[in-house]
Each structure stands twice: as structure tokens, then as C-alpha cells.
Amino acid sequence: MTVEVAKHRELGLTDSELELIVEKLGREPNDxxxxxxxxxxxxxxSYKHSRKLLGQLPTEGERVVMGPGENAGAVDIGNGYAIAFKVESHNHPSAVEPFQGAATGVGGILRDVFAIGARPIAILDSLRFGELDSVRSRHLLDGAVRGIGHYGNSIGVATVGGEVYFEAPYEHNCLVNAMCLGIARTKDMVRAAAAGVGNAVVLMGATTGRDGIGGASVLASAELGEGDEAKRPTVQVGDPFEESKVLECCLELLERGLLVSLQDLGAAGLTSSAGEMASAGGVGIDIDVARVPLREADMEPFEIMVSESQERMLGVVEPARVVEVLAVCEKWQTGSAEIGIVTDSGQVRILRGGEVVGEMPVEALVDSCPLYDLEPAEPEGWIYGNRATLAPGASSEDTLLALLGSPSVASKRWVFEQYDSLVGSRTVRRPESADAAVLQVPEASNAIAVSIDGNGRRVACDPHAGTIEAVLECAQNLACVGAEPLGLTNCLNFGNPEKPVPAWQLDRAVAGLAEVCRALGVPVVGGNVSLYNEGPEGPIYPTPVVAMVGELPDPAQACGSAFTKEGDAIALLGPFAPTLAGSELAKLRGELEMGLPQPEVEVIAAACATVREAVRAGKLSSVHDVSDGGLGCALAESAIAGGIGCSIDVQPLRERGCSPEETLFGEGTGGFLLSGDREVLEKLGATPLGRVGGTTIEIAAGDRSLTVGLVAVESAWRSLRTQAEHDGA
Amino acid sequence: MRWGVLQFPGSCDERDALHACERTGAEARLVWHEERDLEGVDAVVIPGGFSYGDYLRAGAIARFSPAMEAVAEFATAGGPVLGICNGFQVLCEAGLLPGALLLNESLRFVCRQLDLIAVDGPETGHIDTFEARRPTLSIPAKHGEGRYFAAEEVLDALEAKGQIAYCYAPGQNPNGSARDIAGIRNEAGNVVGLMPHPEHAVDPLTGSTDGLRVFEAVAAAGVPA
Known part of the structure; x- marks a missing residue:
């Protein structure tokens, strides 16, 4: 062995992985x-620690047009159209440089969607930060929100929804997951497989520079720690204007049938896009780095091959069409260069002019990475610590206000007003007006709904049940607007899989995800895995973020969450039996521990179907799923949104075995809060609790009864801006 | 009646504007930024977005485009021109409207449904019927650089000549604009620019149809070229 041992380790390869590479090549690899x-x-x-687990997920369904393995998944929505969607993480770049990290997270997920020929129509974001009393968390929140807005607003794709949670385990390692949805004519969609020996490989978009070198290995596949500032050069810099031109250019090329296949350049740049295209097509590929347009003239071949410069796409083009392709790029004022050729060699060959500087079998490079078994071990108890912030013995009124003001529960208006949620003229239900975003699709004469969810704290309490809950919450949110689920995508954000506890969390979460998707009959059409999310204090909360896309026939019927009519009855539907386990209140009291009740998936699925049909038939004035902060917070949110109070008695929940406190603030899945005509609600099987009306929220709950004015409730719920912009220590 | 909607690299709301024009019952087509000829176009929309990326000053590059040269001639000849958001910024940069749009007071982008007060033009302003002639329109705004600014004497002149076309309703100014100004018109009344987006208020499903009145008012304000 003459290869310096330190070098491969520095790049993140183990000794045995290097040995395998040497064996595959029959010699030592060059730089x-x-x-x-x-x-x-x-x-x-390579997904080397997760691929074995992911095989459990159900991926088939009659509406699935594209499944896992493509740049994005896609489902059929009728009339020859499909909706493509995917969620991806950009956690470590955002923890190092939040503005560019989040911005390029959005840019990357947009490229995944238009790479299959779909026009992006919506963005959603799932964000996690530490508590807002930390300067670092406020800095990361501010930067990430600005970055998402900068990219999405500038490129003209509506940001229609998302979620934000603030929890101490994300203090060092925040999470920024971005989702994009696009629409495509099914017959125009393209796959990423290179095909046609002799076809040209064309690089389009931005020039290639030294930004983002080693992002995938150095940043994304190792824990964060001391000296992360030194990693800033591994974060890419986004240019939404360049992306906007490349987007329009690629869509025009596809519409005119000028491309054989298309692939975006994301993590690992040209290396992964060329390698994966060749692997998918069962061909070889030659790339001449001397023909790649550069930002800096003296770049080494390895730098060109691993650069993660943004806003670049790789297309395969028949030789006779190259001139036309270059002309379309010229029209959109975006760069283009013919940099290689599809071969039958089965090799990825890197040339610099006439000189071969690297040559590897595609199979070795793309498909031979060893897959590892996890060595999971269940923790003996709660490993994340507890911090009480609510005074012991707080009154019911003060408890409700504290929950509503807790930044994870509070209104996210401060965040979503920084995003253009309207461009594209599809947004029928804007953020916070309903439980899911609703977009009209005139092309198919219907509409789609989308929701993204994942409460890491509850998953930490029980990774299996918590993940099932996240999927059920998505399903409930879709039901609230009358949508039927078509498909699901996910981003699994976990700690270091080489350690036993994160391995156990991942193992249990994926099992739960597979189980609930099978039970609901919802196929998983794509996904992303982000591991090694740890800081000096340990792993993040295990955070499977799931996003579900559904279809509804008539967007006008999509129900809102606001109370609308004085005198309407309020009722609860579904098998909701809340407890304090894993709840926001348990967190505020510093009483978190392991364990969650097991969700009744079949019963909840039936409740979803009942709500969906009632919404489609226009039977409800409002519907809201009972989630973070329990029934008290759900009532307050519907009341604030409608500007009308309410009064209820929680006695029916007492009969389900709940304590007064659990009825008010306990959490659990399967609860829908409805308002409307009392007889109609009873016929649906809902349990009447009270009435809409007045200017206060009154809840009769035995010795925990409460009455609070709407003004006080709203002011607590609207406090996120003050907490986020507070500039003290 | 046929609208032309300008399209620059980096435009975002051009398809929405096209759709809005069609909702008024008119025809509409996109005009590529390199087109020097507005052939067959009776009115022009300069849409929202980030023309050429807007990395310099919003609208500063777009004003030099061939299509904008054509629009300047069209406006001078009395043709109706509506600049929305980035289009308003372009019109100010081009000198077709006075003043400038600065960063929002909050230094943040804001997207919000707002009430706008439509203020009558100079030729129809009668004090006795002023309230009735000031309908409130529900229209969203979405911008990071929308704070209207002009020297005090310019603002006084705009008021005196009836050139303030739209104001934010009391308490709803989202960006710190001078005198709550949301949109203005030129002295002749045929060139109108505003920050809020009337093209996103043309469909009851997505919020409101009040934006149609903005398109109709501009179409009626000019002498078709």
C-alpha cells in the first residue's frame, strides 16, 4: 500500500472501504x-447505513407514475397529468451558514423536480431549531427563513406551507428540509438514465467553481463539531436567477423533445450525476474536464469532478440535436457545453484533453459501496434532558397561554409572510387558513392538497409510534380539506447510525413508517436520508419528516380551520384519547420520558374517510385536527382564525378515561375538531362538546375549567415575531 | 382589446398577469424582452418578478431592454401601461413615473392580503362624490423593496394633480411607503404603477376578484396606440 492512509480517512472512507476499492480497480486509485x-x-x-431498512417501505400503487430511485417521485392526477414531489435535507450546510444553506436547499429540490420534466408549482419547508432564547437559534432561524424566501420568491415558485419546531436537541444541528411539487404531462416526463452510445453529454447552467467541494462527504456524512466555521467553503452559494433561466431552458428542451435524459447536479456534482446516469442506463460515460466552463482557470480535475457549484444540469442529447440544444440555452442566456459522450465501455472515464486522468468501472463506483447492518440498542430511558419553563401549579388559563405562546405552537405568520405563497395563481388555501395547503390544478380540473409533518419530540418518546403519528397527522390534515392521499415522500433526519441509540431510533421509525403506509394504502414514492445529525451534546431528536400529497375534486369545497358561524355546534370526531406523554405541556413542565400510546391506525383511517366525505359534501363549517398543545390549543386556533369565541364541556372525553388536564392539553392522534350543524355532526358520529359564539374561550373541565378572552389568547399566539426578533442575549 | 405582457429573464408573475388580462375578457400575449415591436398590442403590463435577477437595483437593468424602449414610446403616445411590483420599479427606473421604491422598513419580504383604496384620476375627481369614488379593493402585496419614496415637493405635486392612484387602507401600510402610497399614475393618467398584485386577485377561489378593476381602469385610462 503506497496510498497515504490519512488521505482516504480525511475524505471519509474507512480502511476496509479503501481495500475494496483497490480490489475493484485492481490497483490503487489516483487522487x-x-x-x-x-x-x-x-x-x-450511497445510503450505506439505511438502504437495507428502506426495502421495507411499500412503493407500489396504481397512481404511482415514478417511484424511488428517480430524481423525484410522481403520482397520476388524471387527464394525462402527474404531480412530482420530493423532500430533501440541507441540514449541515444550514447549520454552518443558514442563509446560503437554506437557499441552496430550495434550489436543489427545485432541480430534482424539473429534472424529470415537471414545472415546479409549490415549495414547503420543515424546519427545526434550538429554543428561541438562544442567540444561535435566532440567528439560524432568521438566516434560514431569509434564505428560503430569497430563493423561492426570486424564482417565482410559491411557498405554500411547512412547519417549524424549536427544541433544545436541535440547538447545534438545525434541520432544514425543503420540499418541492411540480406538474408534468405524464408523457413528457423523463428519467435520469443515460442511453444511446455515441450521444453527447451536455452540461447546462452555471459555471463550475470551487464552492461546495466535499459537501456530501465532509459536511453531510459526518457529525458537526468544533471548528465548523472552517467548513464554510464547503457550503455552496445560490443564484436563483441562474436557476430560473436553467429551469425555463430545460422545460423548453423537454417540451421540444430535444433531450434523451436529464439529471441535476446536486451533492457530489458531476461525479454523482454522471456516475448515476451511466449506472441507470447500463452504459459508460466519458467526461472531458477541459471542456467544463470554469470560474477559475486553474482548477484540478478532481475539483471539477466534485465541485457542488449550484444551478447546473446534465443532459444527454443525440448528436444531430446538439446545435438546437445549444441555441435554446443561448436564448435563455444560460451556459452550455458539450463535455462528454455516452460509451459502451461500462467505465466512467475522466479526461483532460487527450489525457485520461481517471477510469473506474461504473459498477464499482456507483453500485459497490458496502451496505452496513445497524447495531441498534434501545436506550434505558430518556436521554435528552428536561428543562421546566412553566411554574408548577400554573392555572389552567396561564397554562393555555403558555402553550399558545410556545414558539412551536404559536402562529408561524412571522415566517410565512416572508414567503410568496401566491405566485402561479394556484393557491386556494393559504398558510394557516386550513390544515393542508390546497392548490388548484385546472389542467386536470381538480386540485391537490399537501401537508408536511414530523414531531421529533414524540418520535424520541417512541420512534415506532411517533413515526406512525406523523403519517397519520398528514392523513388527517389532508382529510380536513377533503383530499384523498395519493403518495408520500419522506426525509429521515437522524443521528449517527454507527451509534446504538440513533441506530435503534432509525430502525424503529422505518418499521413504523412501513407499517402505517401499508395500513393506509399510501405508497412511498421517494425519500431522502440525512444521518450524522449530532452536536457536542448528542443526537438530535429522531425526526422523520413525512409529506403527503392528495387529490380533491373541487377546490371550492376545501374546508378551513376557522370557526365561521355564531351558534354552530362544536363536536369531536375520531378515537382521540389524549395523554400528557410527549406533549408540549410535558416539555414545558420538564417531565418528558419514554413512551407513547399506540395509535389505532384502522379507526383513525376510518375517521379520515368520514371527514373527507363530509368536507366534499360541504357539510362542515370548519374542521381542524387536534395536534400540538391538545384540544385547548386547537379550539383557540379555530377561534382566533374566525374571530369568534366558543364554549365547550369536555365531559365526553372524561368518559374516555382522561383526567381534566389531559382533556385540555393532552395530545394524541385521531382527533378532529368540527363545527357546523349539530344534527349533521351527530349523524357523522361526532361527539358534541359545545357551541361557537361570544368573545371568550370557555372550557368546563371540572377543577381545571377555564375562561380566557380572545384578545389575550390571540396576543399569546401571535408572539413569535417578538421572540424571533428579540436581540438580547 | 389585446394586452401585451412583458417577459424578462427572471420575471415571475407574467403568466398570472396574462391569465388576469384574459379574465377581463381581453386577449393577451407575452412580449419577449428582446422584442422591439409592440405590434397589435393595445395595452401593456410590466409584470412582477426579479428581472435579470435584480441583483443591482430592482428594475435598473430591465429599463434598458429593447422591449422597454418600445414601451416608453408607446406610453408617450398615450398607450395604457400597468406596472405591477417589479413593473412599478422598472417604470420608476425608466423615468416614466416619479419616485423610487426602497427596501421595506422591516427589511423583510412581506406577503399579505391588504385593503387598497383606489383614488380617482384627475379628470373625474369631484369632491362631493369622493367617498363613493374611492372603493376599497382586497389585493395581496408581496415584495421586499416596496417602500415608495419621493421628495416632499414631488409628493405634494402628486397629490395636487390627482396622481396618487392607490393608497394602503389606514393602518395597513406594509412597507413604510410615504403617505401610504401603494400606486401612482403619470400626469396624463395612462401609465400606472403599483406594488400590490391585482393579477393575484382575479379569481374567487384564490381570494378576491377586486384586481380585475385595476386592469379595467388602466385599459380605460389610455388612448389606444
Whole structure:
């Protein structure tokens, strides 16, 4: 062995992985090859710690147009159209440089969607930060929100929804997951497989520079720690204007049938896009780095191959069409260069002019990374610590106000007003007006709904049940607007899989995800895995973020969450039997511990169907799923949104075995809060609790009864801006 | 009646504007930024977005485009021109409207449904019927650089000549604009620019149809070229 041992380790490869590479090549890799292997064999690109688990997920369904393995999944919505969607993480870049990290997270997920020929129509974001009393968390929140807005607003794709949670375990390692949905004519969609020996490989979009070198291996596949500022050069810089031109250019090329296939350049840049295209097509590929347009003239071949410069796409083009392709790029004022050729060699060959500087079998580079078994071990108890912030013995009124003001529960208006939620003229239900975002799709004469959810704290209490809850919450949110689920995508954000507890969390969460998707009959059409999310204090909360897309026939019927009519009855539907386990209140009291009740999936699925049909038939004035902060917070949210109070008696929940406190603030899945005509609600099987009306929220709950004015409730719920912009220590 | 909607690289709301024009019962087509000829166009929309990326000053590059040269001639000849958001910024940069749009007071982008007060033009302003002639329109705004600014004497002149076209309803100014100004018109009344987005208020499903009145008012304000 003459290869310096430190070098491959520095790039994130183990000694045994290097030995395997040497065996596959029949010689030692040179610097270019070692750099390329280190990226494609990183966790981020190879899924080496998660792939075995992911095989459990159900991926088939009659509406599935594209499943896992493509740039994005897609489902059929009728009339020859499909909706493509995907969620991806950009956690570590955002923890190091939140504005560019989040901005390029949005840019990357947009490219995944238009790479399959879909026009992006909506963005959602799932964000996690530490508590807002930390300067670092406020800095990360502010930067990430600005970054998402900068990219999405500038490129003209509506940001229609999302979620934000603030929990101490995300203090060092925040999470920024971005989702994009796009619409495509099913017959125009393209796959990423390279095909046609002799076809040209064309690089389009921005020039290639030294930004983002080693992002996938150095940043995404290792824990964060001391000296992360030094990693800033591994974060890419986004240019939404360049992306907007590349987007329009690619869609025009696809519409005119000028491309054989298309792939975005994301993590690991040219290395992964060329390697994966060749692997998918069962062909070889030659890339001449001397023909790649550069930002800096003296870049080394390995730098060109691993650069993560943004806003670049790789297309395969028949030789006779190259001139036309270059002309379309010229029209959109975006760069283009013919940099390679599809071969029958089965090799990825890197050339610099006439000189071969790297040559590897595609199979070795893309498909030979060893897959590892996890060594999971259940923790003996709650590992994340507790911090009480609510005074013991707080009154019911003060408890409700504290919950509503807790930034994870409070209104996210401060966040979503920084995003353009309207561009594209599809947004029928804007953020906070209903439980799911609703977009009209005139192309198919219907509408789609989308929701993204994942409460990491509850998953930490029980990774299996918590993940099932996240999927059920999505399903409930879709039911609230009358939508039927078509497909699901996910982003699994976990700690270091080489450690026993994060391994156990991942193992249990994926089992729960597979189980609930099978039970609901919802196929998983894509996903992303982000591991090694840890800081000096340990792993983040295990955070499977799930996003579900559904279809509804008539967007006008999508029900809102606001109370609308004085005198309407209020009723509860579904098998809701709340407890304090894993609740927001348990957190505020510093009483978190392991354990959650097991959700009744079949019964909840039936409740979803009942709500969906009632909404489609226009039978309800409002519907809201009971989630964070329990029934008290759900009531307050519907009351604030409608500007009308309410009064209820929780006696029916007492009969389900709940204590007065559990009825008010306990959490659990399966609860829908409805308002409307009392007889109609009773016929649906809902349990009447009270009435809409007045200017206070009154809840009769034995010795925990409460009455609070709407003004006080609203002011607590609207406090996020003050907490986020507070500039003290 | 046929509208032309300008399209720059980086435009965002051009398809929405096209759709809005069609909702008024008119025809509409996109005009590529390199087109020098507005052939067959009776009125022009300069849509929202980030023309050429707007990395310099919003609208500063777009004003030099061939299409904008054509729009300047069209406006001078009395043709109706509506600039929305980035289009308003472009019209100010081009000198077709006075003043400038600065960063929002909050230094943040804001997207919000607002009430706008439509203020009558100079030729129809009668004090006795002023309230009735000031309908309130529900229209969303979404911008990061929408704070209207002009020298005090310019603002006084705009008021005196009836050139303030739209104001934010009391208490709803989202960006710190001078005198709550949301939109203005030129002295002749045929060139109108506003920050809020009337093209996003043309469909009851997505919120409101009040924006149609903005398109209709502009179409009626000019002498078709």
C-alpha cells in the first residue's frame, strides 16, 4: 500500500472501504478516483447505513407514475397529468451558514423536480431549531427563513406551507428540509438514465467553481463539531436567477423533445450525476474536464469532478440535436457545453484533453459501496434532558397561554409572510387558513392538497409510534380539506447510525413508517436520508419528516380551520384519547420520558374517510385536527382564525378515561375538531362538546375549567415575531 | 382589446398577469424582452418578478431592454401601461413615473392580503362624490423593496394633480411607503404603477376578484396606440 492512509480517512472512507476499492480497480486509485469514490461511497450518496431498512417501505400503487430511485417521485392526477414531489435535507450546510444553506436547499429540490420534466408549482419547508432564547437559534432561524424566501420568491415558485419546531436537541444541528411539487404531462416526463452510445453529454447552467467541494462527504456524512466555521467553503452559494433561466431552458428542451435524459447536479456534482446516469442506463460515460466552463482557470480535475457549484444540469442529447440544444440555452442566456459522450465501455472515464486522468468501472463506483447492518440498542430511558419553563401549579388559563405562546405552537405568520405563497395563481388555501395547503390544478380540473409533518419530540418518546403519528397527522390534515392521499415522500433526519441509540431510533421509525403506509394504502414514492445529525451534546431528536400529497375534486369545497358561524355546534370526531406523554405541556413542565400510546391506525383511517366525505359534501363549517398543545390549543386556533369565541364541556372525553388536564392539553392522534350543524355532526358520529359564539374561550373541565378572552389568547399566539426578533442575549 | 405582457429573464408573475388580462375578457400575449415591436398590442403590463435577477437595483437593468424602449414610446403616445411590483420599479427606473421604491422598513419580504383604496384620476375627481369614488379593493402585496419614496415637493405635486392612484387602507401600510402610497399614475393618467398584485386577485377561489378593476381602469385610462 503506497496510498497515504490519512488521505482516504480525511475524505471519509474507512480502511476496509479503501481495500475494496483497490480490489475493484485492481490497483490503487489516483487522487481523482479517490475523491470520486469518497463522494459516491459517502452515506449521503450511497445510503450505506439505511438502504437495507428502506426495502421495507411499500412503493407500489396504481397512481404511482415514478417511484424511488428517480430524481423525484410522481403520482397520476388524471387527464394525462402527474404531480412530482420530493423532500430533501440541507441540514449541515444550514447549520454552518443558514442563509446560503437554506437557499441552496430550495434550489436543489427545485432541480430534482424539473429534472424529470415537471414545472415546479409549490415549495414547503420543515424546519427545526434550538429554543428561541438562544442567540444561535435566532440567528439560524432568521438566516434560514431569509434564505428560503430569497430563493423561492426570486424564482417565482410559491411557498405554500411547512412547519417549524424549536427544541433544545436541535440547538447545534438545525434541520432544514425543503420540499418541492411540480406538474408534468405524464408523457413528457423523463428519467435520469443515460442511453444511446455515441450521444453527447451536455452540461447546462452555471459555471463550475470551487464552492461546495466535499459537501456530501465532509459536511453531510459526518457529525458537526468544533471548528465548523472552517467548513464554510464547503457550503455552496445560490443564484436563483441562474436557476430560473436553467429551469425555463430545460422545460423548453423537454417540451421540444430535444433531450434523451436529464439529471441535476446536486451533492457530489458531476461525479454523482454522471456516475448515476451511466449506472441507470447500463452504459459508460466519458467526461472531458477541459471542456467544463470554469470560474477559475486553474482548477484540478478532481475539483471539477466534485465541485457542488449550484444551478447546473446534465443532459444527454443525440448528436444531430446538439446545435438546437445549444441555441435554446443561448436564448435563455444560460451556459452550455458539450463535455462528454455516452460509451459502451461500462467505465466512467475522466479526461483532460487527450489525457485520461481517471477510469473506474461504473459498477464499482456507483453500485459497490458496502451496505452496513445497524447495531441498534434501545436506550434505558430518556436521554435528552428536561428543562421546566412553566411554574408548577400554573392555572389552567396561564397554562393555555403558555402553550399558545410556545414558539412551536404559536402562529408561524412571522415566517410565512416572508414567503410568496401566491405566485402561479394556484393557491386556494393559504398558510394557516386550513390544515393542508390546497392548490388548484385546472389542467386536470381538480386540485391537490399537501401537508408536511414530523414531531421529533414524540418520535424520541417512541420512534415506532411517533413515526406512525406523523403519517397519520398528514392523513388527517389532508382529510380536513377533503383530499384523498395519493403518495408520500419522506426525509429521515437522524443521528449517527454507527451509534446504538440513533441506530435503534432509525430502525424503529422505518418499521413504523412501513407499517402505517401499508395500513393506509399510501405508497412511498421517494425519500431522502440525512444521518450524522449530532452536536457536542448528542443526537438530535429522531425526526422523520413525512409529506403527503392528495387529490380533491373541487377546490371550492376545501374546508378551513376557522370557526365561521355564531351558534354552530362544536363536536369531536375520531378515537382521540389524549395523554400528557410527549406533549408540549410535558416539555414545558420538564417531565418528558419514554413512551407513547399506540395509535389505532384502522379507526383513525376510518375517521379520515368520514371527514373527507363530509368536507366534499360541504357539510362542515370548519374542521381542524387536534395536534400540538391538545384540544385547548386547537379550539383557540379555530377561534382566533374566525374571530369568534366558543364554549365547550369536555365531559365526553372524561368518559374516555382522561383526567381534566389531559382533556385540555393532552395530545394524541385521531382527533378532529368540527363545527357546523349539530344534527349533521351527530349523524357523522361526532361527539358534541359545545357551541361557537361570544368573545371568550370557555372550557368546563371540572377543577381545571377555564375562561380566557380572545384578545389575550390571540396576543399569546401571535408572539413569535417578538421572540424571533428579540436581540438580547 | 389585446394586452401585451412583458417577459424578462427572471420575471415571475407574467403568466398570472396574462391569465388576469384574459379574465377581463381581453386577449393577451407575452412580449419577449428582446422584442422591439409592440405590434397589435393595445395595452401593456410590466409584470412582477426579479428581472435579470435584480441583483443591482430592482428594475435598473430591465429599463434598458429593447422591449422597454418600445414601451416608453408607446406610453408617450398615450398607450395604457400597468406596472405591477417589479413593473412599478422598472417604470420608476425608466423615468416614466416619479419616485423610487426602497427596501421595506422591516427589511423583510412581506406577503399579505391588504385593503387598497383606489383614488380617482384627475379628470373625474369631484369632491362631493369622493367617498363613493374611492372603493376599497382586497389585493395581496408581496415584495421586499416596496417602500415608495419621493421628495416632499414631488409628493405634494402628486397629490395636487390627482396622481396618487392607490393608497394602503389606514393602518395597513406594509412597507413604510410615504403617505401610504401603494400606486401612482403619470400626469396624463395612462401609465400606472403599483406594488400590490391585482393579477393575484382575479379569481374567487384564490381570494378576491377586486384586481380585475385595476386592469379595467388602466385599459380605460389610455388612448389606444
Amino acid at each position: 481523482v478516483e479517490l475523491a470520486m469514490f469518497s463522494l459516491l461511497w459517502s452515506e449521503h450518496c
